[in-house]
Amino acid sequence: MQIFNCLIVDDEPIARDIIMNYCGHLPYLNVVASCGMALEAKTVMQQQKVDILFLDINMPVMDGISFLKTLKNPPQIIFTTAYKEYALDAFDLSACDYLLKPFSMERFMVAVDKAIEKLNPTPVIFQENTDPKTEDFIFIKTDGKIYKIRHDDLLYAEANGNYTKIKTVQNTLLPAMTFSNFEELVPKSMFLRVHRSFIINKSKIDHIEGNRVFINDTEIPIGSNYKELFMKQLGLS
Known part of the structure; x- marks a missing residue:
């Protein structure tokens, strides 16, 4: 089973705990760190590989969107926020998904599945999508x-x-x-x-x-x- 390294970045301890708990139910997710500030996350990402980043937007010192703009080769980004007005900005930055707090385990799993599909696309699906007979x-x-x-x-x-x-x-x-x-x-x-x-x-x-x-x-x-x-x-x- 392939394991995907995850990093949680949120200034709210309860929010971090919820995501940590959700990740704990999925054996293929490995949480390498949980940070309260974007700058802490930068240090973690310089030290080890991160596949999926759960990123809050409204944080002190540096918000999540500004932090993402500093990453040259970002991992799959799943934004977690209480503010839906940031959605367009998030998807403009090619975010994998956008979770609006509070979100359920089911919605969390949908977001993770999207990230894993992008990290590890299935060759068969790719071939089907490129079939010249694809629907028009x-x-x-x-x-x-x-x-x-x-x-x-x-x-x-x-x-x-x-x-x-x-x-x-x-x-x-x-x-x-x-x-x-x-x-x-x-x-x-x-x-x-x-x-x-x-x-x-x-x-x-x-x-x-x-x-x-x-x-x-x-x-x-x-x-x-x-x-x-x-x-x-x-x-x-």
């Missing part, structure tokens, strides 16, 4: 209906709180799903993140002007943190 559509549930949307009909998607605004050739849908969940549904080779709140179908781009991309006369901003990668994905840099 998704299903979206909203307003009591389930819509089948072909990738080629999808223009762009926009984050809208706990919803995602999906603009297609035919209509506009507003399903109760997070932006990150939508991003996981569509192929990354076809749908590009151009802003913290926008994903576009690159085949639908009319033109690009400055920090804006135009799709069917709709002007979509290109975020400064995304522009370089976006241009590379288009083969323009």
Whole structure:
């Protein structure tokens, strides 16, 4: 059985104890340390390998998001916080998952499973996902209906709180799903993140002007943190 090293960083002792207890129920998790401050965690990570980092956001001296930005090769990050407003920032930094306190053992296990999948992807699943016969559509549930949307009909998607605004050739849908969940549904080779709140179908781009991309006369901003990668994905840099 493969063992994954975990590090817990939270300024609340009770919160650290809860995560430690949850980890104790999963024999494949090994907690190497439990820290009350981000700077303590830095020292631990310099001394030993960490696979999964359970990271609080609102902490003294240095918050979790700022700490993550200092890591050159971060492990799988699972944010644990009482503040849902940090979710977009967390996923912008490629966090594996975002646990909103208080969270259950079941929700904790879902987050850990996501992290382990990224650390140790199954070759069979990878081959299935790259099969040239892979499906070219998704299903979206909203307003009591389930819509089948072909990738080629999808223009762009926009984050809208706990919803995602999906603009297609035919209509506009507003399903109760997070932006990150939508991003996981569509192929990354076809749908590009151009802003913290926008994903576009690159085949639908009319033109690009400055920090804006135009799709069917709709002007979509290109975020400064995304522009370089976006241009590379288009083969323009």
